[in-house]
Amino acid sequence: MNNKKIAGEILKFVGGAGNVQSVTHCATRLRIITNDKAQIDSKAVEAVDKVKGTFFNSGQYQVILGTGLVDKVYSEFVPLLSASPADQAAPKKEKMTFKRAIRIFGDVFVPIIPVLVATGLFMGLRGLLTQQAVLGMIGLTPSQIPKELLVFTQVLTDTAFAFLPALVAWSTFKIFGGTPILGIVLGLMLVSSVLPNAYAVGEGTAKPLIFFGFLKVVGYQGSVLPAFVTGIVGSKIEIFLKKYIPDSLDLILTPFLTLLSGLLLALFIIGPIFHGVETGVLQAVEFLLALPLGIGGLIYGSFGQLLGIFGIHHILNFLEISMLGKDGWDYLNPIGSCGNVAQAGAVLAVSIKSLSPKIKQIGYPSALSAALGITEPAIFGISLRLIKPYIMAMIGGGVGGFLASILHLRADGMALTGIPGMLLYLNEQLPLFIFVNLVAFGVAFGLTWFFGYQKNQEL
Template identity: 60%
Template sequence: MAKETDYKAVAQQIIEVVGGPENIISVAHCATRLRLIVKNREIIDDKQVEAIDIVKGCFFTAGQYQIILGTGIVNKVYDEVMKLGIEGSSKNEQAAAAAKRGNKLQQLIRVFADVFVPIIPVMVATGLFMGLRGFLTQDALLAFFGTSADAIPKQFLEFTQILTDTAFSFLPVLVCWSAFKKFGGSPVLGIVIGLMLVSSILPTSWDVAQGNAKPLIFFGFIKVNGYQSSVLPAFIVGFLGSKIEQWLHDHVINALDLIVTPFVTVLVSLCLGLFIVGPIFHSVEVGLVSIVSSLFSLPFGIGGFIWGALCQVIVVTGVHHELNLVEIEMLAKTKWNPVNPVGSCGIVAQAGAAMAVAVRTKSTKMKSLGYPSAISALLGITEPAVFGVNLRLVQPFVCACIGGGVGGWIAALLGLKGTGMSITGIPGMLLYLNKQMPLYILVNVIAFAVAFVLTYFFGMKQDVAEAE
């Protein structure tokens, strides 16, 4: 029987080896990594960190010391770290100090990650609902059971539409809530302002785009409509609204604070959102989607090769979660995600390279790392394979990037598009239940095979013992 992990003990070890509570400014986490803002990175011994039992790797990037623990595990370790507390600074002081760490680009990257990562589970669930709905309403499947789409009860279709459309319809609410929470405002005000941005009184952005409704005209020249499925306007409004609220808390007398602060915050934020921020940044996000769409529209699948080859290089930098903005935008605007199948090829290719290392190496330690990390990558989590095996030996990582490029190239040629985001590899098949699954499996098998073969025959020139 496997010994149960003592997450409290792991949390204590991590705090100790990174220099103690006095060296930690703030703690956050994403799907797989514990992200620390530290005062002095130089006093941290990476080997001691990696020696902790469940740690799969560590690195410093974007102003953060990131410890790879794995999905599910990182949440439990984070909870224990927070229970232990961080002495020497208040929460506000920690946030202020953390915000100043790194250059301006690194700070912006952290901000986007902190705002968008909390809403990813909603996007994952919605994508799965969309895939399942598409699968259950396929003509071939219905014919197999001797029925057709006309026989599906209207109530069932409406129920499934609630599951698939709600998150995208109220996306500004999620983003505005998360932004208020990140920037120190009252999350409930973020929720209310987000709801106002998608109020039923406003013509929807979809109806206006399709010519089925006309926007409202304010001041004779400002066109206003709802911002369903928009991300950037809600993000900017959430930032500005939280700052307005904080300023009011500091300048309004205590007796009137409860009345004046929320009233002014909501009023000013909504005016900014509808009349200034919305019209400007809605155009910006449309441009972002167009740029990425253009990449995947390049002839001969070139865009797919580029993205498939480089996506795991971006993971190494630790800024890959910030690209969720583009995927969320594409799903909200088009209901499709061409980035997902290409990115999945890049992920599965890392599994192929790690598997090849495990098969060929004579190192017992590397085998013990290679096989589990390959399985982890097949399930969509590449950090153990990348940092524990492939990048350590260098050549396997390069071979995996080539494999990801080849798989991404074929995926782009075939026009594969997912119905959701953030799940890849084997679990990602759930996003391709609408007749695309055989092609999705094909491109991932190709990516795995290319990376495996290249690594096995050309990527193991370096002595594994030396790498260790």
């Protein structure tokens, strides 16, 4: 049976084009949202050649086809939906719930996860091999590393995160029905080299642009939620324009107005809102670190993990640099490290316990990446989409952060956490650093294993 025939059979047994509200796919499954679940004949779908199984989850009817085949069947399935407009019923709008919002947010990151995992491994390896302690074993110092080699490794480690908004905007446009290439371009505009780099502004080495005397504008480097919101708004603008712009002018006006309005909204409304949030977060974290009895470490270790989701974590670079400049120590690093390692623990528990090959495929490398300090694959690929493992990781991070604060742990540098972060504690603190991270990992792993995940859960 060829791919077109498979797509046609699946469509027929899910109730026809009139019963299909939307369809997407992940690495292995066709994901169909239907208007009426009762019209689906699951036994007939499972009997279709090359279909490996089906299940219904979070409002989606998911048909398991396998890697590679799902892309081909999807390409044949989509045209069939518009082949007979007369047969299509008016779609019912699916109610937006918190769980559905998380699912959509996770779906945006599915195609990006492999890149983030690879980048995490590159960062961990680069951090390890450029540390004084490691180079000293072979009689070298960081200053002796060839500049060309450093540039090469920096390309490997910085590219994905420097252009992360472009990847997020591209995927968001695709999910919400816009033209993906417009999403890429709009995302690239958000990290244009003519805008002040967000990390440089966070470090205090650059200043934001001031428009109209009060609006502060910076680039979106490393940002997630701002690019996601911009992608949603931009795709909706494009869809709206296509309804009203004549076909003869569509090619000229639709891209022009979509990019223009999307960038204006991103820079002058979305951007300033998040800049205000960043300022508040910086002040709140400074206040937390001053609290006695480890309370600040407990709170930041738990809730600091949310900052990466909202794309405002880079503002803390300024605080860490200020600490290092003041007395040579970074007190935020050990607490943040516990949060990252806790994500690794939660995701590893899910990966081991799960019966889903898909979760295992994503989970194991994502857990390793989180242990190396890059948590995006673990968060957006597994824990946040399942919700409970994310909460368990927050608890684990909070416990580890509490211990790190009580033990007065402090790093002699920044930007390294998890396993590579041990290089910042090569003194009497190293055993304590390992201890608090193992506790964070163990608490998150244990809570997820016993309370946060059922082995038959799917993404």
